[in-house]
Amino acid sequence: MNPVLVWLRRDLRLADHPALLTAASTGRPVVPVFVIDPGLWDAAGARQGRLAASLRSLSDDLQARYAVRLVIRRGSPLAVIRSLARELGADSVQVTAETTPYGRRRDAAVSSRLADAGVAWVATGTAYAVGPGTVLTGSGTPYQVFTPFSRAWRAHGAPGPAPAPSRLVGLAEVPSDDLPAPTLVANDVAVGEAAAHARWRAFREGALTAYGTDRDRPDLDGTSRLSEALKYGEIHPRTLLADLGRDEARGTPGAGRFVTELAWREFYADVLWHHPDSAWHDLRPLPGMEYDEPGVTFDAWREGRTGYPFVDAGMRQLAASGWMHNRVRMVTASFLVKHLHVWWPHGARHFMAQLRDGDLASNSHGWQWVAGTGTDAAPYFRIFNPVAQGLRFDPRGDYVRRWVPELAHLPGATAHEPWSHADGYAGGYPARIVEHAAARSEALRRYAVSRTSR
Numbered sequence: 001m002n003p004v005l006v007w008l009r010r011d012l013r014l015a016d017h018p019a020l021l022t023a024a025s026t027g028r029p030v031v032p033v034f035v036i037d038p039g040l041w042d043a044a045g046a047r048q049g050r051l052a053a054s055l056r057s058l059s060d061d062l063q064a065r066y067a068v069r070l071v072i073r074r075g076s077p078l079a080v081i082r083s084l085a086r087e088l089g090a091d092s093v094q095v096t097a098e099t100t101p102y103g104r105r106r107d108a109a110v111s112s113r114l115a116d117a118g119v120a121w122v123a124t125g126t127a128y129a130v131g132p133g134t135v136l137t138g139s140g141t142p143y144q145v146f147t148p149f150s151r152a153w154r155a156h157g158a159p160g161p162a163p164a165p166s167r168l169v170g171l172a173e174v175p176s177d178d179l180p181a182p183t184l185v186a187n188d189v190a191v192g193e194a195a196a197h198a199r200w201r202a203f204r205e206g207a208l209t210a211y212g213t214d215r216d217r218p219d220l221d222g223t224s225r226l227s228e229a230l231k232y233g234e235i236h237p238r239t240l241l242a243d244l245g246r247d248e249a250r251g252t253p254g255a256g257r258f259v260t261e262l263a264w265r266e267f268y269a270d271v272l273w274h275h276p277d278s279a280w281h282d283l284r285p286l287p288g289m290e291y292d293e294p295g296v297t298f299d300a301w302r303e304g305r306t307g308y309p310f311v312d313a314g315m316r317q318l319a320a321s322g323w324m325h326n327r328v329r330m331v332t333a334s335f336l337v338k339h340l341h342v343w344w345p346h347g348a349r350h351f352m353a354q355l356r357d358g359d360l361a362s363n364s365h366g367w368q369w370v371a372g373t374g375t376d377a378a379p380y381f382r383i384f385n386p387v388a389q390g391l392r393f394d395p396r397g398d399y400v401r402r403w404v405p406e407l408a409h410l411p412g413a414t415a416h417e418p419w420s421h422a423d424g425y426a427g428g429y430p431a432r433i434v435e436h437a438a439a440r441s442e443a444l445r446r447y448a449v450s451r452t453s454r
């Protein structure tokens with residue numbers, strides 16, 4: 001029998017995987033393949049090691065459950081998938097539909113090449129609970145604002161999770177490249193499908209109850225830490241939503257708030273679907289807006305040497321672990337754009353190079369939310385005070401002391417204002433590179449000039 005290729009991308013799991021389930025239902029041999037695409041791999045930065053760990057976990061799961069091997073091939077997907085289909089005599093390729101600008105272009109090219117060779121292209125499902133581009137206004141246009149989108153998205157609903165295939169038949173000998181070596185960091189969250197489900201269960205049984213308040217506290221373990229698992233498809237948002245629906249029905253505190261956070265992820269994917277250029281360009285440009293070129297202050301921001309402890313703690317956490325708490329992502333992004341007056345794509349590219357959960361839609365549109373050039377209606381006056389943010393969301397200074405050892409000698413909230421303590425700089429912490437009030441006034445001046453240019 002002709003085998004079926006299952007080309008895996010952002011869906012590195014066995015359960016709730018419609019493309020894999022569809023391939024298994026044919027009763028034919030199934031060949032799961034992952035293509036290490038140089039165009040993506042070389043730009044993946046910190047995600048290389050994390051992706052490698054996820055692939056190794058999936059490979060082990062396939063072997064343990066089905067005695068099926070994960071095939072790794074390196075090269076251009078256009079050449080690799082066509083060549084592998086010809087090599088094995090496969091007459092169909094199953095995929096989870098891709099929604100990013102690059103992924104859509106790539107898949108169009110590959111499916112066209114396969115069609116020329118008589119190989120069927122079958123795209124089933126997406127990485128989202130509701131496929132981007134599906135939820136539209138009553139007039140058939142995309143939503144521009146989150147709140148009405150989230151209402152329509154909730155009303156649309158999502159299908160329940162599907163089971164893992166009960167049986168997969170593989171092929172005995174399919175040449176494969178070596179799995180890339182995983183690189184993990186100290187105190188890493190566990191990797192793989194089983195670990196994602198275990199983390200989700202632990203979160204639901206624990207931190208979900210206080211999620212409405214603790215999600216903004218980087219000094220606490222108050223978030224699900226599932227962003228990486230969602231990024232690589234180790235768990236699907238359908239699975240989370242099905243559980244959250246039951247939690248909401250029981251009145252579990254925090255469940256509704258978590259659904260809203262998932263809706264933001266879906267909203268940003270929807271925005272990118274309709275506006276592919278917004279990946280690296282302003283969705284709503286600010287005419288006449290003046291930006292500074294990245295220079296020494298940009299370097300200080302990247303290295304966590306701005307002199308603002310809450311900002312520096314976040315940037316050092318990012319450099320050391322490949323992850324940063326979402327509240328701190330907003331504060332560090334705001335500091336770059338509105339204190340240092342640097343255009344957001346410079347910061348967004350740095351984040352994408354460092355973040356192991358780096359998601360194009362969420363990252364770029366999160367930055368534009370901060371910069372006031374995205375889906376927000378009137379954000380020009382929103383300028384986070386990095387000291388006030390630190391005092392509010394890290395009230396005991398524990399987060400700062402963990403990531404900024406030069407301030408470990410300062411007790412409690414004093415760590416957020418070393419300049420107010422007699423020996424605040426005794427540990428060698430740098431002085432502030434800008435003064436908050438002056439930087440805020442300059443940002444407002446520039447935004448005012450831009451507003452008059454519209």
